[in-house]
């Protein structure tokens with residue numbers, strides 16, 4: 001594969017991940033309305049939303065570094081309702097457990113995406129992008145771990161609330 005092809009695949013990957021982050025912001029915003037009874041989860045989602053905003057900004061910086069124009073992002077943000085293939089996470093509903101399970105799957109997808117982007121950056125000769133991508137990947141891992149660790153407790157409080 002030529003260096004140019006690797007760069008094209010990498011840049012497409014960065015754009016896709018920018019859409020993923022933009023969509024995550026909207027999804028979190030919607031779902032947070034249903035998690036006010038779960039203060040710890042609610043706080044964590046707020047943090048994830050703030051981090052997603054930063055992650056999207058990081059991706060914009062990387063794309064700009066590789067010559068993508070700013071006007072692209074205005075369109076991307078305007079089109080944030082675009083669906084991410086294969087993920088039902090954007091379908092917001094009031095079932096907290098379903099949303100948490102979907103979020104765990106979504107985080108696994110995001111971790112894998114950043115891992116792929118790191119490999120693509122290397123192949124495209126953009127190894128200077130690695131630190132930024134790793135930063136975002138670690139944040140995704142933290143959130144994924146938190147959700148996984150707290151899932152049993154969330155199930156218990158869900159059941160308590162159903163019984164109340």
Ligand SMILES: [Fe+2]
Pocket residue numbers: 021024051052055110140
């Ligand atoms: Fe993210």
